[in-house]
Amino acid sequence: MPSKSRKEKKNPGSDEEYEIPDNRHNFDKIWGILGEEYPDSKPALNYGNPLELLVATVLSAQCTDVQVNRVTENLFKKYRTVEDYANADLRELEEDIYSTGFYKNKAKNIKAAAGLILERHNGGVPDTMEELVTLPGVGRKTANIVLSRGFGVIEGIAVDTHVKRLSGRMGFTNNSDPVKIEQDLITLAPKKDLDSLSITLILHGRKVCTARKPKCSECVVNRLCPSSIIFMDL
Numbered sequence: 001m002p003s004k005s006r007k008e009k010k011n012p013g014s015d016e017e018y019e020i021p022d023n024r025h026n027f028d029k030i031w032g033i034l035g036e037e038y039p040d041s042k043p044a045l046n047y048g049n050p051l052e053l054l055v056a057t058v059l060s061a062q063c064t065d066v067q068v069n070r071v072t073e074n075l076f077k078k079y080r081t082v083e084d085y086a087n088a089d090l091r092e093l094e095e096d097i098y099s100t101g102f103y104k105n106k107a108k109n110i111k112a113a114a115g116l117i118l119e120r121h122n123g124g125v126p127d128t129m130e131e132l133v134t135l136p137g138v139g140r141k142t143a144n145i146v147l148s149r150g151f152g153v154i155e156g157i158a159v160d161t162h163v164k165r166l167s168g169r170m171g172f173t174n175n176s177d178p179v180k181i182e183q184d185l186i187t188l189a190p191k192k193d194l195d196s197l198s199i200t201l202i203l204h205g206r207k208v209c210t211a212r213k214p215k216c217s218e219c220v221v222n223r224l225c226p227s228s229i230i231f232m233d234l
């Protein structure tokens with residue numbers, strides 16, 4: 001277990017209250033253990049093609065995968081092509097995705113992205129990072145997901161709130177900017193593992209290393225995690 005002397009106050013009251021020591025040397029061991037703990041880490045969103053994956057990923061912002069799947073079950077029957085989204089009545093699309101939250105922005109972005117896909121990409125979802133991030137509502141996180149799961153192209157790693165939190169707690173990065181965290185993780189994991197690393201960290205973040213009160217005593221990597229001593233103390 002890491003020693004208590006490593007604990008330092010930083011920003012009281014937040015997860016950044018403590019300065020986590022560099023623990024990159026333990027990445028391989030931790031990744032090996034987590035890989036065994038979550039052997040079937042698969043994406044939780046339902047989709048049948050890159051367009052549906054893009055839409056589902058945009059909808060998943062600030063929404064659970066379960067709720068997105070509930071909504072897309074009907075949405076994907078109603079909107080089958082890029083044209084369907086591009087020509088959609090905005091108000092109607094908003095209603096169709098209402099329960100995923102932030103529905104006005106999401107509907108606007110999906111409709112505008114579909115329009116650009118038609119205009120610039122001949123109706124096909126682009127398969128490069130450079131092109132994907134020019135679409136409204138698509139940042140590196142969404143683009144990484146679409147590239148890896150829609151096209152089998154591993155460019156980087158999708159950094160969501162769980163990946164960000166766990167990477168910091170485990171001492172793999174001291175950055176808070178998702179783009180910098182992505183760059184830090186890319187140097188640690190083999191490229192082929194980046195997508196499953198993201199999914200695994202998300203699963204561990206939901207189940208054990210939760211934002212509030214992480215269950216360090218039950219955590220399979222607590223002996224290697226520099227934050228265990230901090231949270232077990234609280």
Ligand code: SF4
Nearest residue numbers: 209216219222225228
């Ligand atoms: S649950 Fe605790 S020991 Fe496990 S990764 Fe999170 S902070 Fe580290």
